[in-house]
Amino acid sequence: MRTIAYEDIVKAIRDTIIYSTTHLSEDMLKALQEALQKEESPVSRAVLEQLLENAELAAKETKPLCQDTGLAIFFVKVGEDVKVEGGSLKDAIYEGTQKGYEEGYLRASTCDCFTRQNLKDKIGYNLPPVIYFDIVPGDKLEIEFAAKGGGSENGSRATMLAPAQGIPGIKAFVKEVISNAGPNVCPPIVVGIGIGGSFDMAAVMSKHALFRDIGSTNPDPELDELEKEIQEDLNKLGIGAMGMGGTQTVLAVHIETFQPGRMCHIASLPVAVNIQCHSSRHAHITL
Amino acid sequence: MAEYRLQTPLSDEDVTKLKAGDIVYLSGTIYTARDAAHKRLVELIEKGEKLPFDLQGAVIYYVGPTPPKPGEVIGSAGPTTSYRMDSYAPTLIEHGLKGMIGKGKRNEAVKESCRKYKAVYFGAVGGAGALLAQRIKEAEVIAYPELGPEAIRRLVVEDFPVVVVNDTYGNDLYEEGRKQWAKA
Secondary structure (H helix, E strand, O other), rough: OOOEEHHHHHHHHHHHHHHHHHHHOOHHHHHHHHHHHHOOOOOHHHHHHHHHHHHHHHHHHOOOOOOOOEEEEEEEEEEEEEEEEEHHHHHHHHHHHHHHHHHHHOOOOOOOOOOHHHHHHHOOOOOOOHHHEEEOOOOEEEEEEEEEOOHHOOOOEEEEEOOOHHHHHHHHHHHHHHHHHHHHHHEEEEEEEEOEEEHHHHHHHHHHHOOOOOOOOOHHHHHHHHHHHHHHHHHOOOOOOOOOOOOOOOOEEEEEEEEOOOOOOOOEEEEEEEEEOOOEEEEEEEE | EEEEEEOOOHHHHHHHHOOOOOOOEEEEEEEEEEHHHHHHHHHHHHHHHOOOOOOOOOEEEEOOOOOOHHHHHHOOOOEEEEHHOOOOHHHHHHHOOOOEEOOOOOOHHHHHHHHOOOEEEEEEOOHHHHHHHEEEEEEEEEEEEEHHHHHHHEEEEEEEEEEEEEOOOOOOOHHHHHHHHHHO
């Protein structure tokens, strides 16, 4: 059994939150630079230039890239041979989130669903985070963090297709979601698609798909091909940067399926689309 | 696609020369308000009470900034998605509001009010919060401090970069831009 100190987890999470909300991830930076080269529309090019300048300034001043510093999302893989000493893992994630957001001068964006009141003094600063735990073999603790803004979440959708609708049905649904979202989700975007599992699992997979590096290959060659086809199709919509018209709307499409074997129920074909705005704030910690 | 430098408050003459797609650099005083503040402003108008700022020629920026670090005027301050203000905006436009800054689509009622009462909807670049904050020279909470990031702030901006999305003639940059670049 390997032990990890509670305080080490708190500190790692705090530091990761502050760094990733002020430094645009390398893959997104590269993708935006490439989009600027390819974009044909002058107004979209001007937007891309502003985004690159913003990223440079944010890093220099350790200032949030975007004022919507998001809900804190965690995917946590806990090794079976890991023991947390000095407190619980869940408490450490909560405390690290609170410290990261408060000490990093990030926005407390959580509120009561009904009264819309900010409860930072009662519940905690930008708490609670959304956490998905998984138990895996080994003695490591792997934490993936995303600061997920509200704009791109609001444009995300899930559906249950009839199995007969198949791949054409999936493509049509994704196109409808991205077309309707238009400028509201801050394009250029990454499109995460979860296919299979159950209604809820498809949505979780669509969110997790956004952690994959832009420009990486899907290990399933058929899905890799499908990702490229969908991306090409979506870029024909002409939405452009911030929806002002252009050719570079979708920087990548990432598909995740329910493993092993891309499975789902015989009666269903669950599909979820989670959109990631250009202000991609994703990080990976291994302890 | 023309470029203009405008000083707030805006006049009918200022806004009627603008066309969807034009780039505008705004300077002067503007006000921040999101959903919760809009609800309160509309309630005041309905009761015939005085608003916390003069709406004549005013520009409202849809933003909920991050908290400023010590020594900063304001934290990151990019636009939020505007449709959440659609149910309130026509009342404000009818009572003198001339400009709105946000991101994303507006509904038909807002576009119609822009035509009828001569107002414009500007788009700022979402996610450029650090860059846009540089153009904000003063910030002061003037109403509803209990709303935190959603409080109404008076901002003084200098050359704040925006693009005209909906003009006073019924044009919509999102629709036109997309039509221009869409491929069959």
